[in-house]
Amino acid sequence: METFHGIPVSPGVAFGKVLVLHSEDFFAVSKIEISIENVPKEIIRFEEALTKTRSELFGIRKKIAQDLGYEQSDIFSAHLLILEDRTLIEDVFSKIKEEHVTAEYAFSLVIQRYFQAFAQINDEYLKERVADIKDVGRRILQNLRGEKKDSLVRLKENVIVIAHDLSPSETAMMDRQHVIAFATDIGGPTSHTAIMARSMEIPAVVGLDRISREVSNGEMIVIDGNRGLVIVSPDPLTIDRYGKEEKRFDELVTELDKLKSLVAETLDGHRLMLTANIEFPDEIPSVIAHGAEGIGLYRTEYFYMNRTDLPSEEEQFQAYRNVAERLAPKAVVVRTLDLGGDKFLSSLEVPREMNPFMGWRAIRFCLTRTDVFKTQLRAILKASHYGNLKLMYPMVSNIIELKQANQILEDVKSELRSEKVPFDEKIEVGAMIEIPSAALTSDILAREADFFSIGTNDLIQYSLAVDRVNEKIAYLYEPTHPAILKLIHHTIDNAKKAKIWTSVCGEMAGDPAMALLLLGLGIDQLSMSSFALPKIKKAIRSVTLKQAQEIAARAMEFHTGDEIKRFCELKLKAILPELYEG
Numbered sequence: 279m280e281t282f283h284g285i286p287v288s289p290g291v292a293f294g295k296v297l298v299l300h301s302e303d304f305f306a307v308s309k310i311e312i313s314i315e316n317v318p319k320e321i322i323r324f325e326e327a328l329t330k331t332r333s334e335l336f337g338i339r340k341k342i343a344q345d346l347g348y349e350q351s352d353i354f355s356a357h358l359l360i361l362e363d364r365t366l367i368e369d370v371f372s373k374i375k376e377e378h379v380t381a382e383y384a385f386s387l388v389i390q391r392y393f394q395a396f397a398q399i400n401d402e403y404l405k406e407r408v409a410d411i412k413d414v415g416r417r418i419l420q421n422l423r424g425e426k427k428d429s430l431v432r433l434k435e436n437v438i439v440i441a442h443d444l445s446p447s448e449t450a451m452m453d454r455q456h457v458i459a460f461a462t463d464i465g466g467p468t469s470h471t472a473i474m475a476r477s478m479e480i481p482a483v484v485g486l487d488r489i490s491r492e493v494s495n496g497e498m499i500v501i502d503g504n505r506g507l508v509i510v511s512p513d514p515l516t517i518d519r520y521g522k523e524e525k526r527f528d529e530l531v532t533e534l535d536k537l538k539s540l541v542a543e544t545l546d547g548h549r550l551m552l553t554a555n556i557e558f559p560d561e562i563p564s565v566i567a568h569g570a571e572g573i574g575l576y577r578t579e580y581f582y583m584n585r586t587d588l589p590s591e592e593e594q595f596q597a598y599r600n601v602a603e604r605l606a607p608k609a610v611v612v613r614t615l616d617l618g619g620d621k622f623l624s625s626l627e628v629p630r631e632m633n634p635f636m637g638w639r640a641i642r643f644c645l646t647r648t649d650v651f652k653t654q655l656r657a658i659l660k661a662s663h664y665g666n667l668k669l670m671y672p673m674v675s676n677i678i679e680l681k682q683a684n685q686i687l688e689d690v691k692s693e694l695r696s697e698k699v700p701f702d703e704k705i706e707v708g709a710m711i712e713i714p715s716a717a718l719t720s721d722i723l724a725r726e727a728d729f730f731s732i733g734t735n736d737l738i739q740y741s742l743a744v745d746r747v748n749e750k751i752a753y754l755y756e757p758t759h760p761a762i763l764k765l766i767h768h769t770i771d772n773a774k775k776a777k778i779w780t781s782v783c784g785e786m787a788g789d790p791a792m793a794l795l796l797l798g799l800g801i802d803q804l805s806m807s808s809f810a811l812p813k814i815k816k817a818i819r820s821v822t823l824k825q826a827q828e829i830a831a832r833a834m835e836f837h838t839g840d841e842i843k844r845f846c847e848l849k850l851k852a853i854l855p856e857l858y859e860g
């Protein structure tokens with residue numbers, strides 16, 4: 279039995295079989311020389327591996343097209359093209375013939391040369407292609423080795439996925455029925471991969487450093503998403519302990535789900551809106567099942583991922599209309615395209631940047647690529663006729679950007695009016711507050727916005743200069759840093775003066791101790807992964823507004839993030855011991 283420590287990013291406990299998706303050294307193959315007579319045999323083996331990979335990819339493409347739609351399956355057309363690359367194939371043949379080595383070794387050398395060549399190209403689109411080549415290369419190598427392969431898209435049994443890293447798009451493709459947990463070497467608590475795990479409601483641990491090299495397929499492990507532990511080959515006592523914990527966790531979830539139809543109201547009658555964050559429309563049943571009062575953040579960029587073209591206006595309109603209709607009369611806040619940071623789109627040619635989180639992204643990108651922006655705004659406005667939609671812009675850093683975005687929105691509205699296309703004339707438009715400059719000038723921004731949505735995930739990263747996906751500095755990523763509380767407080771105060779409402783839609787909103795603090799700071803709405811809604815509701819329903827205000831006031835007096843965190847957790851523990859233990 280061996281225990282590894284990482285960062286807990288999605289709660290719960292899972293015990294099961296490992297599926298190593300890819301370790302860092304997957305393509306490192308030992309050199310094995312062969313006799314000259316065996317050269318034709320190796321060439322045939324390589325050809326057979328290519329044929330097998332091709333038929334697998336055709337199968338997956340078909341399955342994805344059936345399950346998720348044609349657009350989602352398009353990524354595999356790109357994969358199939360790689361298999362047709364004559365230069366790559368000929369290079370492998372010559373290596374086998376000239377150096378008398380196995381097909382595995384020859385292929386690993388050639389493919390690694392491709393990776394290196396691509397890594398040096400200064401083009402984000404081509405950089406994305408490396409991921410495709412890696413994916414295809416992995417399949418070919420697995421077929422050569424005769425390894426049993428389990429694609430994450432179609433699994434036969436429950437597995438715990440272990441990988442060096444998982445991209446948000448890979449996570450999006452996972453077979454949600456059979457992936458019961460995952461753990462990765464790298465990543466931070468608010469990386470989008472972690473956020474996806476929470477939306478899938480499976481335990482996950484990231485930042486484990488070397489886990490992908492330490493475990494092998496089929497090994498039994500425990501993932502403790504509450505404490506950030508991975509236990510390899512657990513002894514019977516540990517399995518028993520975790521079995522009980524899993525049961526307790528499930529009981530608590532069932533207990534909390536009973537609050538579903540109740541409102542989030544403090545003991546002295548103060549109402550708060552509790553809404554859900556979604557990445558995909560297929561999360562809507564879970565949103566409804568957990569009793570959300572609407573969707574406070576619909577991250578539309580996932581719609582643009584895993585595909586080689588851009589979604590058309592009609593396609594987006596149908597998708598947003600569908601979400602609007604399913605939630606109506608409840609509100610859905612659609613966030614306009616927020617690409618960049620750790621989310622890249624294969625369909626858009628965005629140059630590689632030194633600091634992608636601080637680069638040409640989100641609203642900055644949309645204000646330049648107005649063609650892409652207008653298409654999305656038209657689709658959102660058209661869909662607003664069929665439900666209760668609001669829209670908001672990500673990464674606003676100053677009033678000029680907000681005014682420009684609003685001007686483009688007005689232009690799009692005029693277009694629709696002249697085309698006699700109906701839309702909600704009173705649609706509310708919000709600004710995300712996720713850059714310190716936006717929080718500090720929220721009095722100015724409030725003049726151009728109907729509401730604010732504080733994106734604490736980014737606000738923390740930019741205020742504290744801590745990359746949200748870097749596990750090495752994750753200890754500095756403190757939602758309770760006094761600077762963060764001051765920025766949130768300032769934003770809420772300015773919003774109240776301007777008589778507009780404020781939401782927090784970052785991951786901080788889904789932590790019960792933080793929810794009490796935010797309630798005390800005067801927040802109007804909290805939006806989170808839907809699984810977190812019941813426990814947040816329970817916390818809100820267990821205090822008075824006055825109590826929460828006292829917690830917030832005391833918290834603001836401390837000097838360090840750690841003191842504030844411990845203080846808020848102690849308060850929650852005193853108010854709600856059972857929730858805390860769960």
Ligand code: PEP
Pocket residue numbers: 575577616712732733734735736737783784785
């Ligand atoms: C945030 O930054 O807090 C946020 C909600 O947006 P995202 O996590 O998608 O960057």
Ligand code: MG
Pocket residue numbers: 672712733735736
């Ligand atoms: Mg953000």
